[in-house]
Amino acid sequence: MPLIILIIGILFLFFLIVKVKLNGFLSLIIACLFVGLAEGLPLMKTIATIETGFGGTLGHLGLIIGFGAMFGRIMADGGGAQRIAETLIAKFGRKQVAWAVAFTGFIVGITLFWEVSFIVLIPIVFTVAIAGGIPILEAGIPMLAAITVSHCFLPPHPGPVAVSGIFHANIGLVLIYGIIIGIPTLVVSGPLFYKFINSIGVNPEMKKGLAISKIFKEEELPGFGISVLTALFPVILIVVAMIAEFILPKEANITKFFSFIGSTDMALFIALLVSIYTFGTRRGKTIPEIMKSSEEAAKAIAMILLIMGGGGAFKQVIVDAGVGNYVAKITSGLPISPLILAWLITALIRMCVGSSTISLFMAAGIVLPIVEQSGISPELMVLAVACGSVFGGPPTEPCFWLVKEYFNLNLSQQIKVWCGLCTLIAVLGLAGVLVLSLFIH
Template identity: 35%
Template sequence: MTIDFSLLFSVLAGVVLLITLILRFKVQAFIALLLASILVGVLSGMPPKMIINTIEEGMGSTLGFVAVVVGLGAIFGAILERSGGAEALAAFMLNKFGEKQSSWALMVTGFIVAIPVFFDVAFIILIPMIYALQRKTGKSLLLYGIPLLAGLAITHSFIPPTPGPIAVAEILMADLGWVILFGFLVGVPTAIICGPLFGKYISKRIHVVAPELTINDQIFKKLPPVGSIIIIIAIPIIMIVLNTLLNSPFMADFNIPKKLLEWIGMIGHPFSALLIANLIAWYLLGIRKGFTKTQLLDISTKSLAPAGIIILITGAGGVFKQMLVNTGTGEMLANYFAEQGISLLLFGFLAAVIVRVLQGSATVAMITAAGLTAPLVLVNTSEPEKALLVIAIAAGASIMSHVNDSGFWLVGKYLGLTEKQTFQSWTVMTTILAIIGFLATFLLSLFF
C-alpha cells in the first residue's frame, strides 16, 4: 500500500489550520473545526457541492446521539449540583473513611461526583471540603486537593455520561456500555496512583494552606440523603452496562428471549437510562426537597448553555471525521497502518497528546483525535476494541495540562498555588494520569 502524499498533506494542513486558528487567532473551536474540515476537502480535490454535503452528513450523523445524551446528562448533573447532592456525598465519604484516610475518600468522591457533574463545577462545589480538612489538620492542601482532582479528572475523561467520552464513543461508533466498563477498569488503578499516592508525595514537597475562613463561607444547609444520591447516580450506569452485557456475544448461550432483550435494549439505551434518572432526580432531589417547578425549569434551562457548546464542537468533530472518510484519506491510512503493524491505540493516544499539548482543551483534543482515528477503524473491529480506543484517546487528551488550559488556572487559583507549583503538582498529575491510563488500556487490549 502506497501513501497518496497529496491526501496526507491535506490532512496535515487541516490540523495545522485548526491549531493555528485556536491558538493564534482565538477562533472558537466549533468554527475552527469546520474551517479545517473544508480545507481538507478543498486540498484533496473534493467538488464544492460534495464538501457541503459532507458537512451536513458529518454533523447530522454525529449529533443524532450526542445532542440527546449530553443534554440529558447536563440537566441531570445540574439538579444534583443545586440540590446539594455532591456535597452530601463528599461529607458522607469523609465521615466513613475518617481523617487519616480522607485523601482516599476525596478521590472516591471526585470519581463518583464527576459522572453527572462537569469537572470545573464539581471542583468548585467540593473545594470547601478540602479547605476544612486543611484547616483542621494543618497539612498541605495538596494532600487533599490532588486526590480530589484525580478522581474528577479521570471520570471526566473516561466514564460516560460525561461529554468527552460520549463524543469520542459516538465518532468511533463504540458501545457506551463497554466504554463505561473499561473506563472503570482503567480509571480505578489510575486514580489510586495519581491521586492519593502522588498527592502524598507532592504534599511533602509543596506546603500550601487554605484561605482564611470568612463569615460568608459559614453557610449551613440541609443536604439530601446520601443513599438516594448514590442510587440516582448508579441507575443510568447500571442500566447501560446491563444492556450491553446481556446483548453481548458472551450471553448468547443463555438463550434469553429475543423480546426481552429488545425491551432491555430500549430501557438500557443511554436515552432511556438518562431520562429515567432525570425523572427520579427531578422528584427526589427537586420536588421532595422543596424546589418549585419554576425553579427546576430554570435549573434545567441554564444547564443546557454549556452543553450546547460541547454539542456543537462534537458535531464539528464529526464533520472532520466524515471529510477524511469521504476523501478516501481514512481508508488509505487504515490500510497503510494495517500493513505496517502500527497500533491503532498508540496512534489515537499520540494524536490526542499532540492536539492537547498544543491547544489546551481536552475536549477539543479528544474530538480531533477521534475524527482522525475513526476512519482507520476497520469493519471487523470488535466493540471492546473500539471502547478501548475511546479510553486511549481520552487518556492522551488528559496529558500535561499547562498554561493554555483553563483547568490549569482554575486549579492554581483555588489551591493558592504559584505557576511553578501548579506545574509541579497539577501538570505532573495529569501527565501521570495519561501515561498510566494508556498503559492500563494497552494491557486490557491484550485480553480483548
C-alpha cells in the same frame, strides 16, 4: 500529502485558537473548510460534509449533554454531592481524607461533565481543607484525578460515548474495561501523586475571597443512600442493559426494554427525572424552582454543544477526504500496536489543539480505518484514544487556567500539578489498555 495537509490544518486550528483567540467552534469550522478544500473536496461537498458531521454528532450527543448538564445542576442544588462527600470523609477519617475525596470525585464524576464535577466539588474541597487543617492540594489533587479519570474512561461521558459510536464499540464493555483500568489509575494519580507533589515543595496557600457555591447545613442535606443511588442511576441502567443482553434472548421484548432504558441518552433522561424527585420535590422544592435551575444549566452548555458539533464536522471532513484511509495505509506495516498508534495520534493532536473533546473527534476520524482493518477490540481502541485525549494538560485548554486560578498556583507549580497529573493518567491508562489487550481480542 494528505497527512501534511492535515498537520497544517491542525496547526492552523492551533493558531486560530491560541493566537487569534477565536473560540473553538469558529476555529473548527474555518479549519474544516481549509482541510476539506485543501484535500480536494469540492466546495459544496465540503459544506455538505460539515453539515453531516455537525448534525450527526449533535443528533445523539446533544441529548446526552443536555440531560447531563441538567442532572448535574439539580444534584448540586439538592445537596447530593455534598452529602456523599461528608459521609465518606466521616467514614474514612482525617488521615485518609485524600482517599475519601478521591472516591467522592469518582462517584460524582461518573455522571457529570468535568467542569460541572469541578464546580460541584471545589467548595467541598475547600471546606474539607479548612475544617481538617490540611493543605489544599491534599484534597484537591485526588479530586482532580478522580473527575479526570471518570471523564476519560467512563461512559456516559460524551467523549467515550461518541468514540464508541464511531468505532461501533459496545458501550457496556467500554464502561467495564474503563472501571478496571480507571480504579488503579486513580489510586496512583490521586493520593499517591499528591505525596510526590508535596515532597517537591508545591504547597500553595488557599486563595482568599474566592466565591464558592452554597454549603448546605446538615438538616438541609438528603440521605447518603439516596444521593449515591441517584448519582449512579445512569450507570446502573447501562450495566443492567448489558447484562440482560448477555443472558436473555435477543429478540425478547424484555431484552428490548432493557436495551431501551440502558441506552446512554435514555439512562441519563431517566436519571434526570429521578433527580427531580430525590433532590427536588422530595426536598420541598417546587417544579418551577427546579426547572429554573435546569434552564440555567442548559443555557451554560450552548457553546459546548457548538464545539462538539464542530468537532464532529472536523472528523467527518477527515473521513470524507480519505485522510484516515491514508494514515491507515502508511501505518499498517509499522511494527507498533494499533492501540499505541491510536494513543500517539490522539496525544499529538491534544498537545496541538488543547481540547480533549476536539482531540477525541479528530483522532477518531483518523484511526477509524485502523480499527476496521486491524481486528483489534473496538472497546480497547476507544479507551486508547480516550487516554491520549487527556495527555499533557496543555495551556490551550480552559481547564488548565481553571485549575491554576482556583488552587492559587503559579505557572511552574501548575505545570507540575496539572500537566503532570494529566500526563500520568494518560500513560497509566495506556498501560492498562495494553495489559487488557493480552486477554481481550
